[in-house]
Amino acid sequence: MSAPVANVVPAFDVESVRRDFPILDQQINGHPLVYLDNAATTQKPECVIEAISNYYRRDNANVHRGVHTLSDRATHAFEQARQTVANFLASRRVEQVIWTSGTTAAINLVAHSWGRSTLQPGDRVLVSWLEHHSNIVPWQLVAAATGAEVVPIPVTDAGEIDLQALAGLLDDRVKMVAVNHVSNALGTVNPVAEIIRLAKTVDALVLVDGAQSVAHWPVDVEAMGCDFFVMSGHKLFGPTGVGVLWGRESLLDAMPPYMGGGEMIERVAFPTTTFNVPPFKFEAGTPNIAGAIGLAAAIDYLGSLDRQAVMEHEAALLARTLELAEEVEGLRRVGTPAHSAGIFSFLLEGTHPSDVGMLLDQQGIAVRTGHHCAQPLMERLGIPGTVRASYSIYNTQEDVSRLFEGIHKAKRLFT
Numbered sequence: 001m002s003a004p005v006a007n008v009v010p011a012f013d014v015e016s017v018r019r020d021f022p023i024l025d026q027q028i029n030g031h032p033l034v035y036l037d038n039a040a041t042t043q044k045p046e047c048v049i050e051a052i053s054n055y056y057r058r059d060n061a062n063v064h065r066g067v068h069t070l071s072d073r074a075t076h077a078f079e080q081a082r083q084t085v086a087n088f089l090a091s092r093r094v095e096q097v098i099w100t101s102g103t104t105a106a107i108n109l110v111a112h113s114w115g116r117s118t119l120q121p122g123d124r125v126l127v128s129w130l131e132h133h134s135n136i137v138p139w140q141l142v143a144a145a146t147g148a149e150v151v152p153i154p155v156t157d158a159g160e161i162d163l164q165a166l167a168g169l170l171d172d173r174v175k176m177v178a179v180n181h182v183s184n185a186l187g188t189v190n191p192v193a194e195i196i197r198l199a200k201t202v203d204a205l206v207l208v209d210g211a212q213s214v215a216h217w218p219v220d221v222e223a224m225g226c227d228f229f230v231m232s233g234h235k236l237f238g239p240t241g242v243g244v245l246w247g248r249e250s251l252l253d254a255m256p257p258y259m260g261g262g263e264m265i266e267r268v269a270f271p272t273t274t275f276n277v278p279p280f281k282f283e284a285g286t287p288n289i290a291g292a293i294g295l296a297a298a299i300d301y302l303g304s305l306d307r308q309a310v311m312e313h314e315a316a317l318l319a320r321t322l323e324l325a326e327e328v329e330g331l332r333r334v335g336t337p338a339h340s341a342g343i344f345s346f347l348l349e350g351t352h353p354s355d356v357g358m359l360l361d362q363q364g365i366a367v368r369t370g371h372h373c374a375q376p377l378m379e380r381l382g383i384p385g386t387v388r389a390s391y392s393i394y395n396t397q398e399d400v401s402r403l404f405e406g407i408h409k410a411k412r413l414f415t
């Protein structure tokens, strides 16, 4: 009798994914490239590069209002890209998707439009100590202009938002809670559902910075229950210079324009101008048309992969990393959150992060070092910075091994 045939599920084919990313196939300083700086920016698959180049080769024209065929094609592709983002985020309506130049621009849009028109002296905006500077400084600028206050939500030594402390800060002065979905410095996955539930007990709005989450797992903004969600194309296998603000319809309708110019108006006249409806109200000037098209191609690419398998693949890389880290004397993982997404931040006793980073680069391994645009967090943890390795869909267990060979070499040389 033959043995029963197991129900074979094909493993995630990382080698096939790697072949889609031409940049990975090169030597750096005489070694095959190991790219572990994905939290800073991800690499681009061939289909994204093609989509951008085909747009410029065949369809380039300005969008909206054009009467000629190229403008029609460009407009169609641009608006189709908006629909792709809306589907990707599970937005109820496509008009809730506003093109920006990235996460930073999207947060500034909310801070300056919603914040300046809403915040009163004494009002509070809560941001966590885990935030990227782009989710701190825009709020500080608006607070200075309105008399509102930016109050940090404490984090624990493990690098997690202290939910009890957050609950203690919530009262009717709090109008906005702005937190990241995943910390770019430590990889902490924040419990945004619980944060939103808490914020809603005082009717505060919630902005979720999804710059670091969208590449790792599917996001459903409606189910999440946030009021604003922001992301960057370049951290999602798309081009730089394009990103998205997703917002609740009633809020977007009520918010005043942030920037004035073409595209965002209904009628311009002296002395009064009237404005277009969202999303156009917030899209003054010629947008990044090729960027939007490239981002849609990236989203389609990601959609062609088994995202559950991607998550498991990345989790296995991090699990192996943490195992190997245990074996390195003098290595301290910075931040030990219960849930983390593809990021390993660490310090090596007796070494400076930038020396370790440079030594790894000599071996073809790209990591990031420094404060990761999270200076308050570094201050809270009492360190100047870290070495950060961040994983993505195309990284391999071999990459993890190479990282640790490099770390052992740094230890031998520097300590």
Ligand code: PMP
Pocket (backbone or CB within 6 Å): 039, 040, 101, 102, 103, 104, 105, 132, 134, 135, 180, 182, 183, 184, 209, 211, 212, 232, 373
């Ligand atoms: N928030 C987080 C969590 C980030 O990781 C980053 C980029 N490092 C940003 C915001 C800013 O994104 P961008 O520079 O693309 O605007």
